[in-house]
Amino acid sequence: xxxxxxxxISSVFALMVLFSAPQARPEGQQELLFFLSAGPxxxxxxxxxxxxxxxxxxxxxxxxxxxxxxxxxxxxxxASTDEIELERxxxxxxxxxxxxxxxxxxxxxxxxxxxxxxHGQFLQTxxxxxxxxxxxxxxxxxxxxxxxxxxxxxxxxxxTADFRSAFSLGAAPTIDRTGLKPFDLLDPGSSNRAAADxxxxxxxxxxxxxxxxxxxxxSDLEVDGSHTAEQQGLRRVEQVSIGAxxxxxWQDWRFLSSVAxxxxxxxxxxHNQTDSFLSGYFQAExxxxxxxxxxxxxEQTNNTNSSDYLELFPHSVTDRQMLGLRFDLASQHALSLExxxxxxxxxxxxxxxxxxxxxxxx
Amino acid sequence: xxxxxxxxxxxxxxxxxxxxVVAERQVVLVASATSPLHDLDSLELRKxxxxxxxxxxxxxxxxxxxxxxxxxxxxxxxxxxxMSEKSYLRRLLSLPLRQGIPRPSEYxxxxxxxxxxxxxxxxxxxxxxxxxxxxxDVKALRVxxxxx
Numbered sequence: 391x392x393x394x395x396x397x398x399i400s401s402v403f404a405l406m407v408l409f410s411a412p413q414a415r416p417e418g419q420q421e422l423l424f425f426l427s428a429g430p431x432x433x434x435x436x437x438x439x440x441x442x443x444x445x446x447x448x449x450x451x452x453x454x455x456x457x458x459x460x461x462x463x464x465x466x467x468x469a470s471t472d473e474i475e476l477e478r479x480x481x482x483x484x485x486x487x488x489x490x491x492x493x494x495x496x497x498x499x500x501x502x503x504x505x506x507x508x509h510g511q512f513l514q515t516x517x518x519x520x521x522x523x524x525x526x527x528x529x530x531x532x533x534x535x536x537x538x539x540x541x542x543x544x545x546x547x548x549x550t551a552d553f554r555s556a557f558s559l560g561a562a563p564t565i566d567r568t569g570l571k572p573f574d575l576l577d578p579g580s581s582n583r584a585a586a587d588x589x590x591x592x593x594x595x596x597x598x599x600x601x602x603x604x605x606x607x608x609s610d611l612e613v614d615g616s617h618t619a620e621q622q623g624l625r626r627v628e629q630v631s632i633g634a635x636x637x638x639x640w641q642d643w644r645f646l647s648s649v650a651x652x653x654x655x656x657x658x659x660x661h662n663q664t665d666s667f668l669s670g671y672f673q674a675e676x677x678x679x680x681x682x683x684x685x686x687x688x689e690q691t692n693n694t695n696s697s698d699y700l701e702l703f704p705h706s707v708t709d710r711q712m713l714g715l716r717f718d719l720a721s722q723h724a725l726s727l728e729x730x731x732x733x734x735x736x737x738x739x740x741x742x743x744x745x746x747x748x749x750x751x752x
Numbered sequence: 753x754x755x756x757x758x759x760x761x762x763x764x765x766x767x768x769x770x771x772x773v774v775a776e777r778q779v780v781l782v783a784s785a786t787s788p789l790h791d792l793d794s795l796e797l798r799k800x801x802x803x804x805x806x807x808x809x810x811x812x813x814x815x816x817x818x819x820x821x822x823x824x825x826x827x828x829x830x831x832x833x834x835m836s837e838k839s840y841l842r843r844l845l846s847l848p849l850r851q852g853i854p855r856p857s858e859y860x861x862x863x864x865x866x867x868x869x870x871x872x873x874x875x876x877x878x879x880x881x882x883x884x885x886x887x888x889d890v891k892a893l894r895v896x897x898x899x900x
Binding site: 419420421423453455456457462463464480482487490505506507508510512513596597599680718721722750 | 843846
């Protein structure tokens with residue numbers, strides 16, 4: 391762990407004491423949550439027979455929310471062995487009973503997985519995220535953060551059904567030497583262009599979480615320091631993604647799936663080129679004996695070899711077959727194990743083993 | 753009447769009285785005695801405890817959790833939110849994470865719960881009927897659960 395991560399993590403425990411008591415309502419309610427996770431990862435990189443790769447990840451996600459009348463504030467800060475980042479900082483105003491507008495930095499609504507789990511590792515059953523839901527700094531190839539305006543609405547349909555929508559307009563990430571780099575509120579750059587995003591969801595029962603939906607995302611990604619992009623003569627990428635998702639529970643089963651064709655207008659010096667690929671995943675989870683969940687996920691991406699855009703992210707996992715087991719203990723802790731066969735454009739196939747403890751406090 | 757007969761009748765009376773008390777074991781929805789709230793239906797109550805806005809007179813009603821009694825908590829999960837503890841915990845964690853809404857406040861001491869209830873006339877909680885009768889600061893809005 392770097393020196394920079396020590397201070398935030400030690401501050402976590404001081405803050406836990408300050409905010410653990412229930413807050414009186416008339417003056418506003420607030421809550422501070424800590425999602426912690428830790429565990430080793432082992433990659434067996436093939437076919438180069440390269441060195442075995444061990445990592446140990448420790449993550450603390452600090453979430454603060456405040457509600458006073460129509461006003462809301464939401465902040466999410468991640469301190470980990472890999473990064474320290476203000477992930478979300480949103481100021482919200484509830485315009486109507488079912489409508490809220492936000493300004494600030496947020497997770498894009500078109501990435502459904504992120505919209506329900508954010509950085510709350512304890513809440514997601516699997517340890518890993520699907521390829522198309524990866525955050526930018528974890529090798530993600532689609533924008534997941536934006537800074538600007540976000541609107542969320544809900545409309546009651548017949549009986550108990552609900553139609554929900556979320557729209558956003560804000561700053562798009564840039565393509566730098568490490569991959570996509572979202573707009574940073576604490577270190578704002580000047581080369582970020584625009585991004586627009588949308589999610590439409592149908593819920594047959596507004597009080598349950600089963601839903602199907604459509605997502606649409608448009609981003610204008612400026613090249614800003616990517617060596618590979620400069621070699622391609624690439625100046626920027628206009629990216630459009632239209633997809634569908636499903637999140638369904640049936641008895642002890644849960645199914646999560648998403649598919650998204652991604653079309654990239656590669657704006658080069660001299661000529662433009664269209665590049666596309668299709669990526670999707672299907673995850674099934676089965677809960678047994680109340681505390682145990684077995685899960686598996688299939689992820690696939692086509693056109694990985696012919697996509698110039700994917701060439702910019704040579705170490706991102708584009709295909710995966712994964713199986714895992716999770717044990718929930720003491721209601722707010724979980725132990726998970728995951729074994730997968732993954733593939734990246736540059737490393738080929740390799741096996742990956744992950745073990746993780748995750749928890750939430752208080 | 754023989755002493756044995758009198759004892760037998762007395763015992764039967766005690767058993768019958770005990771059964772009557774047990775049959776009346778109820779969990780009730782309560783608000784502050786000064787609250788303008790009159791009634792909330794099951795759907796509204798479920799919405800309140802799942803973090804959906806339910807309003808009266810322009811005020812959002814808040815649900816306070818009474819966590820001091822394990823049996824009461826079990827009945828709440830079964831009769832009000834219709835979820836397992838694990839599922840409900842996850843739903844509650846989603847409130848601040850997804851919407852920036854703090855979870856319903858929890859109270860494991862009845863005096864603090866009653867204080868919080870009287871601080872906000874648009875708040876509700878649940879308790880054993882016996883406890884509600886003994887407290888002059890609360891009024892029962894409806895029966896949530898009754899032992900058969």
